[in-house]
Amino acid sequence: MGGPSRDMPHATSRAAVLDVIRAAGTISRVRLIEATGFTGATISTVVRRLIDDGLVTEVGRAESTGGKPRTLLALNESSRYAVGIHLDHSGITYVLTDLGGSVVARMSRAGVGTDDPPVVVARMADAVHKLVQGVGISPDLVLGLGLVAPGPLTPSSGMRLTPPTMRHWEEFPLDQALAEAVGLPVILENDATAAALGEHWSGVMRDAASFAALYIGTGIGSGLMIDGASYRGGSGNAGEIGHICLDANGPDCWCGARGCTEALAGPAAVVTQARADANIARAAGLTQGPGGQRPSVAADFDAVARAARLGDTGARDLLETSARWLALAARTLANIMDLEHLVLTGPSLAIAGSFYLPIVQEELDRAFFARAAHPVRVRLSASPATAPAIGAATMMLRAELVPLRQNGIPLPGTYGEAESTAPATAPARAGR
Template sequence: MRETVGEPAPSRPGRGRRPAARESILDAIRASEQLSRVELAAVTGLTEAAVSMTVRRLLDEGLVVETGRTPTGGKPRTLLRLDPAARLAVGVHLDRDVTTFVLTGQTGGVISRLTRPAPGAADGGLLAHLAAGIATLLAASGVDHARCLGVGVVWPAPAGGLPPGWDSPPHLRDWDADGLGRRLAEETGWPVLVENDATAAAVGEYWVARVGPERAFAALYMGSGIGAGIVAEGRAVRGGHGAAGEFGHVCVQVDGPPCWCGSRGCLEALAGPRTLVVAARSDPAALAEAGLGNTTGRGVAADFAAVARAARAGAPRCLALLENSARYVAAAAESVVNLLDVDLVVLTGPGFAAASFVYGPAIMRRVAPADTKTWRRSVTVTVSLAAATASATGAAALVLQSHLRR
């Protein structure tokens, strides 16, 4: 996460800081939908007195509401849930062809959604496109604008601008993440946070799928490239320079081909969507199977989806290309699982949404033998149910997370 533009940046999580009581309580209720005070004390490890005092403040602020009672052997317990509309944030996912805007509440649900074609040269530029989309989303939702805490933007590239060779859409080529966040904050008046697509998708999965804060997991993201988002103790893991999760740059072949990042043998260079599409276009049989012969300028993600559709329909050459890619992805995924000791891997992003039928089983086949023989884990590989909006929802969720302890 880049620093929030337009207000002081929140303190960095995950560096020896224990979550505050209100943060722990709000996160526990979000994951479970509703809990009693006694259950909150058990889940968070806080004393019942601390829970009662913090809950009273949250009720006064309108963030938490009481929602009936649950029968017990003794006195019935009052259940608590989050008010979905008490705090809101906008999430924006910049993609090659469309921009997705979502308005998300503190339970992680999407309150409203808007998609618009990516801006062209005559549309007034990226800044005007984003500001207009945000304004339309909020106006159509009918919510109190005062409850909106800010805007999270998904940036589909490294923070320092778009590198040479990147499959960058024209409307992003003159921008970098920090510059866009700063200018959008000035244009809209909202604090703006900018995050990469893989990390945002992981946080979106955490909120939407209601993963508990005690469970660490890795979300592998495939768009036009490959990345990963890591969530531990309810927080995105970013590393010392905000670049944790560069799954596409795990070395899977020591003397492999050069990668645009400057290294060699990277997963993305050997098995990424761009490499697979180039291989399909160079293979007459695969080219015909995927129907790529008369298509140009659509972008890597669209061509990769066409190969995946053909493979699912039984096209042998396209299926062989995906299976070869999946071998490398599975090997890299096993390294992620072993390094982080996670037992949940979520496949998300448009690439995995299109081709999970190949990549999911390949990862399971790769990790299962050592898990059974040595590590005694039971790794689950799932496909995100919200791949289309996970990144945008995650960007909004990061804005909301930054306010949990305030």
């Protein structure tokens, strides 16, 4: 069984049991004892309370192996919901997920553009209310909002160092403003870390407790999962492989360095080269819009990827060059983390992923330092376009229902103290 182990730093026994049930899909009480190391009495008490709270349900019996058939447990996936929001300059994606991380509803709206942050927050709050109302569920079942944006972020909520297109968001207390506008708790995270958590909770990596998610949206980053927990670093910005140097004499990057992965391999670099080549620009339909305005980098990158898939050799060469640079960064990450699993995800890989996957896999097969001990298996996300938003919703599900210890310190109600956690109820509103 993949997912959490008995060594995971869950804050409570309740959180540990619920997480094991989630990861297993269906599981008996006997298997819960084996998976967690808890006593039968503890499992009995925790499971009973989870059933009473509507989070877990009995779903039938396992095949008999000679004794009485064991009753199977599963998440009651329609018992709680969370909203995930991916905020980007080129667009804002909203998803509503159930307790299991499955998408119940989704929608996309215009990006932040040049609007002032308070104006965008008001738009976002209105979209969240319409999303929930549109599926007819009770707002009381919505635990809160996960919100992700391009990093780096700061612990005080401000985006102190933002991409050039979002400089007017620097120092804006985004999560606080949205919590006040929506009336629900909000968690803020960078997009790559959220995408990794989403892949672990409900995506192609749900069977792997440790892996990295290599993320391409407007920029490039990575999220790290270690033993089922996100590794965030000192400020929540771990995994910024988009800003490791691949060429000391390479092009300037917006972060202030030179030769970064993002400057060499990112969507903006691919689009710039495509526009500089008349044949590729024509094949991809890269034309200026009304008033000389151009589509977003994300839209142009998708156009180049579509041209490559339709057989344009110039467009394909650009993507393969980008993929080779990205593969070097992936090898660096794999060497540092001694990875066994890597998932490629993010909106820019929704169309272009098939060009990147074989090149990254080939580089790791050829030059990964520990390849004699084990390979690195590279997979493509099943939902790269919405992975950040799904991961954002997952953040709220995990924070509310399966919290981990803070800074490695056991909280009251750790393993074996099943009575210590209050039942999960309708979430408190902002300002709790």
